[in-house]
Amino acid sequence: MSTENFKIQIRKGLLEFCVLQIVSKKEVYASEIIEELKNSKIIVVEGTVYPLLSRLKKSEYIKHEWKESLQGPPRKYYSITDSGLKYIEELIVSWNDINSSVKSLLKSKN
Amino acid sequence: MKKTLTINIGYSIFNIDEDAYEILNKYLDSIKDYFQKIDNDPDIIKDFELRIAENFSSKVSSSKQCIDLSDVKEVIEIMGSLDDFKEIYNDTETENVKEEKKSNKLFRDSSNRIIAGVCSGIAEYFKIDPIIVRVLFFIAVPLNLIVYIIFWIGIPSKDFNPDLRKILYRDKENGVIGGVSKGLSNYLKIDANIIRVIFVLSLFFGGAGLLFYLLLWLFTKEAKTIGQKMNMSGFNVNLSNIEDFIKKKTKNLNSPENTLTKVFLFPFRLLAPLINAFLKIGVFVFKTIFFMFSSIFIVFISILLIIFSTISFKDISPEQDPEFYELLNAVPDYFAIFSVLFLLLTIVISVIISFYVLFKKKSNSYFFILLIFLWIAFLILIIISLPNIILNMQDLNLLPNWIDGNYSFIWKWDDGIMLNKNN
Numbered sequence: 411m412s413t414e415n416f417k418i419q420i421r422k423g424l425l426e427f428c429v430l431q432i433v434s435k436k437e438v439y440a441s442e443i444i445e446e447l448k449n450s451k452i453i454v455v456e457g458t459v460y461p462l463l464s465r466l467k468k469s470e471y472i473k474h475e476w477k478e479s480l481q482g483p484p485r486k487y488y489s490i491t492d493s494g495l496k497y498i499e500e501l502i503v504s505w506n507d508i509n510s511s512v513k514s515l516l517k518s519k520n
Numbered sequence: 521m522k523k524t525l526t527i528n529i530g531y532s533i534f535n536i537d538e539d540a541y542e543i544l545n546k547y548l549d550s551i552k553d554y555f556q557k558i559d560n561d562p563d564i565i566k567d568f569e570l571r572i573a574e575n576f577s578s579k580v581s582s583s584k585q586c587i588d589l590s591d592v593k594e595v596i597e598i599m600g601s602l603d604d605f606k607e608i609y610n611d612t613e614t615e616n617v618k619e620e621k622k623s624n625k626l627f628r629d630s631s632n633r634i635i636a637g638v639c640s641g642i643a644e645y646f647k648i649d650p651i652i653v654r655v656l657f658f659i660a661v662p663l664n665l666i667v668y669i670i671f672w673i674g675i676p677s678k679d680f681n682p683d684l685r686k687i688l689y690r691d692k693e694n695g696v697i698g699g700v701s702k703g704l705s706n707y708l709k710i711d712a713n714i715i716r717v718i719f720v721l722s723l724f725f726g727g728a729g730l731l732f733y734l735l736l737w738l739f740t741k742e743a744k745t746i747g748q749k750m751n752m753s754g755f756n757v758n759l760s761n762i763e764d765f766i767k768k769k770t771k772n773l774n775s776p777e778n779t780l781t782k783v784f785l786f787p788f789r790l791l792a793p794l795i796n797a798f799l800k801i802g803v804f805v806f807k808t809i810f811f812m813f814s815s816i817f818i819v820f821i822s823i824l825l826i827i828f829s830t831i832s833f834k835d836i837s838p839e840q841d842p843e844f845y846e847l848l849n850a851v852p853d854y855f856a857i858f859s860v861l862f863l864l865l866t867i868v869i870s871v872i873i874s875f876y877v878l879f880k881k882k883s884n885s886y887f888f889i890l891l892i893f894l895w896i897a898f899l900i901l902i903i904i905s906l907p908n909i910i911l912n913m914q915d916l917n918l919l920p921n922w923i924d925g926n927y928s929f930i931w932k933w934d935d936g937i938m939l940n941k942n943n
Contacts, residue, residue, distance in 0.1 A: 441571060464559055464561040482577060483530065483532060
């Protein structure tokens with residue numbers, strides 16, 4: 411178990427959560443999602459996002475529509491669905507639970 | 521100066537260097553293959569390509585209009601290699617791979633074929649190199665022909681992705697005679713000189729090695745494109761591999777050989793042009809002989825066809841030539857039609873095969889299969905109906921006389937072909 415492996419596992423677990431979070435804020439297209447994830451260092455390479463987006467779409471948590479763009483070809487804009495909103499609320503609750511329990515563990519150690 | 525290609529990726533058009541294109545193509549193929557395994561959604565790869573196009577468009581300007589190798593490398597770095605995806609999706613991948621293994625079926629491989637992809641398909645099934653199956657098939661004459669045709673007819677074809685497989689190619693660029701040894705060395709990851717020594721040594725022990733060498737030469741293609749050169753050493757598209765490959769390419773040219781290798785290879789280097797010239801002559805001679813035989817064969821069959829069709833469809837009255845009339849009546853119409861069609865098909869098929877062997881001109885393979893099918897069908901019909909006709913002739917007492925040589929066909933200018941009684 412290296413720290414690298416630890417990071418990968420954590421990122422993997424949180425990737426879906428983060429993507430949903432970004433999409434829930436506003437209508438975004440794939441590249442914007444990628445930029446934001448890269449800026450917050452959740453992902454290292456861009457390609458990993460696409461299968462995830464497809465999976466979320468299939469579970470009907472997000473939907474997409476094509477919009478004309480001023481520069482270049484039309485873009486696919488993603489937005490969250492009602493069931494996606496419900497899902498993310500659940501995710502936030504469980505994230506807060508885990509977060510607080512991990513924090514308390516770290517505190518009690520000290 | 522470099523050759524460029526125009527590609528359409530993510531609804532945008534780019535000019536791209538040929539070598540950069542090959543790397544990109546390989547990369548996309550490997551990604552497609554992987555994404556299909558974890559989630560069979562064509563949108564994934566479409567979005568993926570859209571993003572690559574976005575990246576590319578930031579790389580071109582009016583002063584730099586072409587995508588080059590370093591751009592492709594950068595984009596692969598940004599998008600991530602197979603290893604990166606495997607890290608994230610390894611759990612789902614293993615599930616799907618298991619499913620795929622369960623449904624492993626035998627297909628003909630339409631992507632890597634010489635005739636119908638039977639050998640390559642079998643090789644794909646057993647996960648071995650097609651060359652092994654091909655050589656085995658070649659050795660097992662004539663049983664292989666029947667098996668091959670049965671497989672050809674019975675097994676559906678499928679387009680495998682040849683880019684993701686390790687394939688044995690001849691490496692003529694770095695080879696001495698035909699590049700067989702160097703190709704084998706790339707494939708087996710053994711030093712080429714060891715293989716060369718083994719081949720040379722085998723010359724003194726009956727020459728099985730020579731036969732093996734020639735067989736491999738016959739059944740392998742020369743690695744010409746970058747893609748093939750990568751395939752021959754089992755290339756897996758990721759960043760370090762691409763860099764390795766580019767480095768190797770430039771390094772290989774300068775790497776000096778030690779004196780022992782030089783001395784050892786010297787006689788073969790001398791021989792190489794001779795052998796190559798000899799082979800070229802051999803191919804030429806073979807083609808000439810083949811051409812002669814095939815044209816004689818085709819002319820022969822054509823003459824047979826003309827004679828047969830004039831005989832069997834001749835209108836003749838019993839008074840004119842009673843013996844011939846009886847003989848004609850003994851041959852039913854359907855048999856005559858079968859035979860004529862059979863001969864016609866034989867001619868067409870021979871012409872197609874000759875064209876293929878002589879000029880490497882392939883005809884539509886489905887059309888060819890259909891012809892072969894019909895040919896076999898008519899052959900079977902003829903064989904089935906032949907005994908009845910012969911029996912019928914025997915009953916009419918026609919056969920003995922005819923075969924004894926008492927009768928012969930002669931050509932008369934006014935009547936055409938007639939049955940003539942010898943005196």
